[in-house]
Amino acid sequence: MDSFGMFKVSASALEAQRKRMNVIASNMANVHSTRTEEGGPYKKRDIVFAAMTVESNPENMYGVKVDDVITDNTPPKMVYDPSHPDANKEGYVAMPDINIVEEMTNMMMAFRAYEASVSAFNMSKAMVEKALELGKS
């Protein structure tokens, strides 16, 4: 049995949630970006998690990893703004189809999950510390 496997589990969750937060932050920052390196408006990114076994203790403990970052290919939102430099002939601008409310919800979920994993980490740490004091009086 590996007493430190539980730390790896919590640490993997913290890393994964932090990466999710980065993606959400990019989505929110680029809500009005009409130009990107690959051309066209910014496309929303989504993150996919997958459970992964933690080395040295494969049977009971599963950490989490970022399996993939997918690009959302829904067509851009057309907004009427003739004065915008990227407006087409009819005066419409292709804006990223990002719902700020959805991003905020995801952000809160990521934060709560992060918080829960920090608690789990602290709990594991307290347990190991107590175990080291076994037999002392």
Added chain:
Amino acid sequence: MSDGFEILEGLIRQAVIRNGVVASNIANVDTPNYKAKDVHFGNALDDAFIQLKTTHAQHLKGGNSGGSEDVTIETTEPWADKNNVELDVEVEKMTENALLFQAGVTLFSTKVKLYKNALGR
């Protein structure tokens, strides 16, 4: 004489295993297709070494089901992403488990103290 220590060791070991399992559930709270897992102390602690002695046919017997690492998969209704981890339940389990662990450690220390007293130290 050393029986008590073995039982407490078992209790502490189980608490550590369960903590790892609950930590995995918390880590995978948003992982699609992940199913929550749990360890059942009832089964695990009914292991051979903790079985009660029965001197009468009508005495209740300690069971002998399950090994020391009896991990089960929760069957509660999953969310749309086929994940059935409920964060509040997991936090509750974690707290309960920590208290059990604390109890094990305290009992262990008390037992050590008992022997120290007996030895007159």
